[in-house]
Amino acid sequence: MDNTVISIKDAVVSYREDVALQDVSLEVRRGEFIGIIGPNGAGKTTLLTVINGLGKLVQGQARVLGMPVNGRNGNELRKRIGYVAQVENIDPRLPINVRETVMVGCYGRLGLFHQPTQAHWERVDRALDMVGIAHLSQRPIGHLSGGEYQRAAIARALVQQPEIFLLDEPTASIDERAQWEILKLIHLIHNKRHMTTLFVTHDLRQLPSICQRLILMKEGRIWQQGSPDLMLTEEILPQLYSAPTSIPGKSKTASSLRFSQ
Amino acid sequence: MVFSIFQYQFMQNAILAGLCGGITCSIIGIFVVTMHLSFIGVCIAHAAFAGALLGIWLGFNPLIGALAFSLASAAIIGPIADRGELNLDTSIGIIFSLMLGLAFLFLGLMPGSRTEALNLFWGSILTVTRPDLTFLLVVTAVIIALIAVFYKEIQAVICHRQVALAVGIPATLIFYGLLLTTGLTITASLRSIGGLLIYSLILNPAAAAYQLTYSLKRMLFIASAFGVISCWAGLAASYFLDIPSGASIVITSSIIFGLATAFSPKRKVKRWQQTQVSA
Numbered sequence: 001m002d003n004t005v006i007s008i009k010d011a012v013v014s015y016r017e018d019v020a021l022q023d024v025s026l027e028v029r030r031g032e033f034i035g036i037i038g039p040n041g042a043g044k045t046t047l048l049t050v051i052n053g054l055g056k057l058v059q060g061q062a063r064v065l066g067m068p069v070n071g072r073n074g075n076e077l078r079k080r081i082g083y084v085a086q087v088e089n090i091d092p093r094l095p096i097n098v099r100e101t102v103m104v105g106c107y108g109r110l111g112l113f114h115q116p117t118q119a120h121w122e123r124v125d126r127a128l129d130m131v132g133i134a135h136l137s138q139r140p141i142g143h144l145s146g147g148e149y150q151r152a153a154i155a156r157a158l159v160q161q162p163e164i165f166l167l168d169e170p171t172a173s174i175d176e177r178a179q180w181e182i183l184k185l186i187h188l189i190h191n192k193r194h195m196t197t198l199f200v201t202h203d204l205r206q207l208p209s210i211c212q213r214l215i216l217m218k219e220g221r222i223w224q225q226g227s228p229d230l231m232l233t234e235e236i237l238p239q240l241y242s243a244p245t246s247i248p249g250k251s252k253t254a255s256s257l258r259f260s261q
Numbered sequence: 262m263v264f265s266i267f268q269y270q271f272m273q274n275a276i277l278a279g280l281c282g283g284i285t286c287s288i289i290g291i292f293v294v295t296m297h298l299s300f301i302g303v304c305i306a307h308a309a310f311a312g313a314l315l316g317i318w319l320g321f322n323p324l325i326g327a328l329a330f331s332l333a334s335a336a337i338i339g340p341i342a343d344r345g346e347l348n349l350d351t352s353i354g355i356i357f358s359l360m361l362g363l364a365f366l367f368l369g370l371m372p373g374s375r376t377e378a379l380n381l382f383w384g385s386i387l388t389v390t391r392p393d394l395t396f397l398l399v400v401t402a403v404i405i406a407l408i409a410v411f412y413k414e415i416q417a418v419i420c421h422r423q424v425a426l427a428v429g430i431p432a433t434l435i436f437y438g439l440l441l442t443t444g445l446t447i448t449a450s451l452r453s454i455g456g457l458l459i460y461s462l463i464l465n466p467a468a469a470a471y472q473l474t475y476s477l478k479r480m481l482f483i484a485s486a487f488g489v490i491s492c493w494a495g496l497a498a499s500y501f502l503d504i505p506s507g508a509s510i511v512i513t514s515s516i517i518f519g520l521a522t523a524f525s526p527k528r529k530v531k532r533w534q535q536t537q538v539s540a
Contacts (some may be wrong), residue, residue: 080428108429
């Protein structure tokens with residue numbers, strides 16, 4: 001049985017005159033936890049947008065969850081993919097509370113003309129409980145801290161019941177303690193829900209310890225890939241970042257606070 | 262007697278127009294304020310105005326011209342911004358200036374008296390005709406029905422457009438639909454409120470409701486109530502004080518906004534938070 005959930009072949013993505021992704025090929029198996037690292041502008045986020053159908057391929061092919069990625073089936077695909085971006089600036093006066101924001105995760109699968117039922121609200125409450133912010137459910141979303149907002153975003157992705165979990169720098173711009181808690185949560189969800197997870201970061205300190213494969217991106221290409229032990233070396237990392245780079249685990253960082261499952 | 266004003270057909274029409282215009286403009290206002298697109302109201306209002314002037318100049322129904330121009334401008338703004346060539350403010354600004362230029366061009370080319378054209382500037386709720394009122398009633402019913410059916414998608418798109426897109430909601434379609442609905446609302450209210458003043462009726466009741474609640478549902482009801490009160494109070498002022506109706510409606514809505522801001526519970530929360538931080 002073919003266990004491949006993501007298959008990208010010779011993908012090229014271009015934003016006007018800039019080529020964001022060049023000849024990228026990637027195969028991801030069901031249940032894998034993949035870390036994607038690289039300097040800013042390496043094409044990490046663009047790679048995620050190709051997977052969820054938001055990035056337009058100029059060349060090449062992509063197949064995700066058995067569906068060809070094209071402009072026509074983007075919404076159908078995204079219903080099955082959870083996406084958590086980095087903390088964004090939220091208007092504190094937005095007329096939507098945390099519980100309603102998490103419920104948005106159900107709306108794609110629910111479809112037009114269908115209203116959420118009691119079962120959907122119960123699913124939302126369970127997700128809020130799981131990410132530890134059930135007590136904030138009635139609070140306006142714009143009143144949350146960065147760490148709390150990311151928990152709400154993860155809860156929203158959870159209620160979507162996704163098969164693939166895309167995390168785009170989910171711990172950027174939040175304090176170290178919140179980073180550690182979010183990483184622990186991602187670890188727990190990946191294992192409990194048997195999901196396929198792709199975790200993007202440009203900060204090696206935020207790389208979860210459960211990462212099975214590491215993809216190193218540079219200048220829009222997959223530069224190298226392999227197990228974290230083979231990739232996180234003093235020879236490879238300075239070349240990737242074009243700067244002296246310390247190896248995580250050797251410094252006291254968020255990921256050095258390894259958690260046990 | 263005060264109640265004698267209800268006997269007149271024109272006053273009954275005006276009261277109904279105030280009810281529908283107040284509700285629709287305020288609802289649209291909540292959408293544009295939440296999406297930080299307040300300027301879109303000005304832009305589409307000028308497009309409707311330019312289209313109506315073209316209708317007057319060429320001798321066809323101004324409402325058709327207003328509808329065509331406002332829907333066309335709404336349909337152009339979204340895709341231009343989404344293509345990423347320009348940001349939304351810039352694309353709105355370009356369409357706005359084009360529409361303003363066209364409006365002045367049509368006004369300049371118009372032969373004879375320009376009274377009808379200038380009435381569209383200021384609006385006159387007291388002279389609203391039966392066909393105008395029917396159109397306004399239909400638009401109001403359509404907007405309320407759309408909100409009832411697509412409430413969850415609308416809330417997701419106006420609050421978290423990128424998230425809505427990422428979870429598989431047809432967010433772009435809903436967003437463009439909201440822009441078109443804005444065009445439809447402005448066209449329907451053009452004759453009664455006026456091309457220049459309608460922007461205030463879109464913005465003020467919505468901004469006032471924003472001061473009072475964080476719940477979108479409550480916000481829609483409060484803004485609608487403020488919109489209707491603005492229209493009816495302005496109408497009464499216009500009738501009894503013999504002042505222009507559009508202006509009195511807008512001034513009333515501004516006063517409501519001032520009162521809502523002054524008594525906003527959100528200000529108290531902010532003051533309390535500032536005290537906590539400084540303590």
